[in-house]
Amino acid sequence: MPLTLHHMGLSQSERIIWLAEELGLDYQYVHHKRDPIFAPKSLKDLHPAGTAPVMEDDSSPVTGSKVVLGESGAICDYLIAVHGNGRLAPTPKDGATYTHFLEWYHFANGSFQPTFLRIMMTRGADPSSPVVVSTMAKLDQHLTMINVRLAETGAYLAGEDLTAADIMILFSLTTMRGFIPVEYDTEKHKHLLAYLKRVSERPAYQKAMKICEGEEFEPLIGAKVELCSIMRKPTL
Numbered sequence: 540m541p542l543t544l545h546h547m548g549l550s551q552s553e554r555i556i557w558l559a560e561e562l563g564l565d566y567q568y569v570h571h572k573r574d575p576i577f578a579p580k581s582l583k584d585l586h587p588a589g590t591a592p593v594m595e596d597d598s599s600p601v602t603g604s605k606v607v608l609g610e611s612g613a614i615c616d617y618l619i620a621v622h623g624n625g626r627l628a629p630t631p632k633d634g635a636t637y638t639h640f641l642e643w644y645h646f647a648n649g650s651f652q653p654t655f656l657r658i659m660m661t662r663g664a665d666p667s668s669p670v671v672v673s674t675m676a677k678l679d680q681h682l683t684m685i686n687v688r689l690a691e692t693g694a695y696l697a698g699e700d701l702t703a704a705d706i707m708i709l710f711s712l713t714t715m716r717g718f719i720p721v722e723y724d725t726e727k728h729k730h731l732l733a734y735l736k737r738v739s740e741r742p743a744y745q746k747a748m749k750i751c752e753g754e755e756f757e758p759l760i761g762a763k764v765e766l767c768s769i770m771r772k773p774t775l
């Protein structure tokens with residue numbers, strides 16, 4: 540099996556397993572355990588970024604040799620273009636769906652996930668400090684943008700169908716909340732909550748989350764969430 544997909548528990552690499560399941564790809568799965576919350580040596584040995592996800596393609600049709608990629612967006616683009624026949628990535632011939640796709644696909648890791656990282660970095664800071672106030676205002680703005688867009692489509696970010704934009708953003712809207720317990724408002728964020736339920740009913744998403752986090756794992760799709768166990772350890 541030439542494709543190997545590396546996932547680290549409760550991390551952004553769930554995107555890649557979900558994408559592979561949506562595309563019906565044949566791949567070998569490798570699970571890496573956090574050490575204790577950071578990437579273990581097994582992952583650092585694979586790629587200089589030392590983060591999850593990592594993809595290995597032993598005999599890439601593009602280069603004729605082995606390709607190793609880190610960075611979720613790059614892996615998504617590669618898998619879709621090289622092994623996925625372009626599925627889940629609208630193109631200019633799809634009209635407005637394409638322009639929406641482009642914006643949300645890049646918003647996911649370019650703006651939205653960094654907002655969560657900013658919140659993480661300001662944990663414990665004075666809630667009235669300008670940096671915390673502006674970060675929380677940014678989160679509120681982003682959640683409103685997402686909710687408004689989902690009210691427009693009634694389905695997915697780019698339009699009627701799931702695209703890689705949804706696959707890129709979902710980690711931040713769900714599993715990331717195990718690290719930063721952001722709550723959603725059942726009225727203000729109702730379209731967002733309906734979207735999370737919609738996604739969670741997709742067989743490929745369900746299968747991917749079981750592969751990544753085990754049979755018992757419940758995706759964090761509700762309005763309220765709790766910190767994941769690794770964040771509850773008193774040493775952290």
Ligand SMILES: N[C@@H](CCC(=O)N[C@@H](CS)C(=O)NCC(=O)O)C(=O)O
Nearest residue numbers: 550551577578590591592610611612
């Ligand atoms: N922008 C990168 C971020 C990758 C990243 O930071 N992954 C985290 C998991 S969510 C990680 O591996 N953290 C462990 C560490 O930095 O030691 C991507 O999307 O692939």
